[in-house]
Amino acid sequence: MEKERHIRIFDTTLRDGEQSPGVALSLDQKLEIAQALARLNVDIIEAGFPVSGPMEFEAVRRIATEVKGPIIAALARTHTLDIDQAAKALEKAEKPRIHVFTSASKVHLQYMLRKTEEEVLEMADRMVRYARRYVDDVEFSAQDVMRADWEFVKRLYEVAIEAGATTINIPDTTGYGTPQEYGALIRRIRDEVVRGGDVIISTHTHDDLGMATANALAGVENGAGQIECTINGIGERAGNCALEEVVMALYVRRDWYKAYTQINTREIYRVSRLVERYTGMPVPPNKAIVGDNAFAHESGIHQDGVIKHRATYEIMDAELIGRRPAVLVLGKHSGRAAFKKALEDLGYKDLSEEELKKLFARFKEIAEKKGPLSAEELQALVESEREPTSHFFQLERVQFFSGSGLLPTATVQVKTPDGERLATHTGDGPVDAVFKAIQEAIGLRPELELYRVEAITGSTEALGQVTVRLRLGELQAVGVGVSPDIIEASALAFLDAAGKLASGRATRHPPSIEEVHRGV
Structure with a gap:
């Protein structure tokens, strides 16, 4: 052998x-x-x-x-x-x-x-x-x-x-x-x-x-x-x-x-x-092993086979790579103990009491707005809240109105190192208006290089995750925002990235090997 x-x-x-x-x-x-x-x-x-x-x-x-x-x-x-x-x-x-x-x-x-x-x-x-x-x-x-x-x-x-x-x-x-x-x-x-x-x-x-x-x-x-x-x-x-x-x-x-x-x-x-x-590089849904659809079944024939025995259409278990095929749901009536147990089941066993308190408060806030959260949404919530953020700018309030025949207008209230700032601006759409209002409030006008919206699950009530990449001269920074309200998530992501640019936590893109060869 x-x-x-x-x-x-x-x-x-x-x-x-x-x-x-x-x-x-x-x-x-x-x-x-x-x-x-x-x-x-x-x-x-x-x-x-x-x-x-x-x-x-x-x-x-x-x-x-x-x-x-x-x-x-x-x-x-x-x-x-x-x-x-x-x-x-x-x-x-x-x-x-x-x-x-x-x-x-x-x-x-x-x-x-x-x-x-x-x-x-x-x-x-x-x-x-x-x-x-x-x-x-x-x-x-x-x-x-x-x-x-x-x-x-x-x-x-x-x-x-x-x-x-x-x-x-x-x-x-x-x-x-x-x-x-x-x-x-x-x-x-x-x-x-x-x-x-x-x-x-x-x-x-x-x-x-x-x-x-x-x-x-x-x-x-x-x-x-x-x-x-x-x-x-x-x-x-x-x-x-x-x-x-x-x-x-x-x-x-x-x-x-x-x-x-x-x-x-x-x-x-x-x-x-x-x-x-x-x-800030999205994984395509059909990406092998880690794509959203890698363990999903929509065809009736496939669904029937998988219900009878998963091996009919799956050559590996989702759990084997750390994914969960079953949906774990927690809602606004869930208590702290159930929330903690759900996070432990997802592999988050090393959370401090302070982290758990912060996450639970954010969870309750989101659950009140959108209803139950799935396992994927809980994981996205934990990862977004645990990611090191600048905290340089904080969103206090965002308000906007838009519609057919109306000029999209947004008002934001932002906490800055120099105090709270209120700004109102119009734009081509609600997100554009919010971004322009934020720029006016913080006194910084970076260039938007990437704007990406993802629904954590397929539901119309899904938790939304927004990723932005901003550039200011040679500096660039990626920001992430998570909320059931896409406009709020967009504002959080923009402020996250802008805070990194303003606080010295931004990065310069490293030169490629070819650029180093050319002496760049």
Whole structure:
């Protein structure tokens, strides 16, 4: 019987994932995501690219210092400064890894690195050895391998292994490969480069042609021992291989792949929602594993089958990834004890008395307006209230009127550090009027880059969640508001983001690898 292999999960949500257009995470958000990834039990967290700026360096340093369990990796080009900064950021890590990368394809060498193959080979050898002076665990990557010449790829990875690389990563940087091609490349590297040694082969696949997960799994079938991926598949352009997809594919089809991960699958849904909320990138309803419809059944035939036996149309249980197929309902007549028990059943067992008091008061306020809350709505309420907010501006009152033939008008009363401010404004619609009134009240006029409304459940009485992203010069911030009233939720989200801009808690979008290469 074929022996099952342990596949390491290398999560790069905080590095490659944050390079998604429009995403900029604060230090607190990065730290919270890293702690969630540790609870998920990933093997490696790629915390960031320290040389790209002071905020990125500090994020890697804090994660390396405070997050225990996984290996903490920092990215570095084949430059001594990059490696020095990575090593410095990782000084307090229990298990540090320096991830050194260069490029392999002719187009990259000609236009990005502007170096010959021999120069790249010499740099790879020297910089992997340099990184080994700091840490025993060095990963080496060569970008755009799928479009590179095989003989150069082979020499490059042989040089890296000889210099001391313990993991070699094979990035399909542009999402160009097919499962057959990528699997064959991994097998060839296994047979002709690694040749039975202890070096781990890693996959890093992008989804430009919709094949990132399939390519990563083809890599596993052909000898890869590590998968690089992100929560919800976020990342550059069309994104990366999605962690939840490869993990559950290996779990459900363990009979086929003869491989397993050490992931705590029951944390998958919670970390997915966390990343969705902090990045402002919505998970499509039909997204595998974590989408709203992933365990939903509308067809009469499907409903009949699932009622008789869930296995007729479900290949895994929703509970396995931390979701609840049954609806948990609490209403305005529910007491504090029932509320606390419902939250414990949802996994929130570490709430302080102060947090519980605040959440219960907010719950009663919402339940009075909209009626009972489902399990998903309770979870959204808890997560939105627990998210660190600026509290710089507070909404005291919002009032608006609009209708056919009427000019939408809004009045807001906002508590600011300088006292309460009242403002009235008109707009193209009620939300536009509210936003303009808020801008007048707080004396700040940021640009609205994203406005997204979600119903937590499918009911017309559903709790609404609004996400906004504001930009003020080079600064940007994401705000979230939750309320049964969408206009109120919009005002709360706008003030949350504006407060971050005004209080110095906003972020600058980190430069991409390509921008760093160009000296941006």
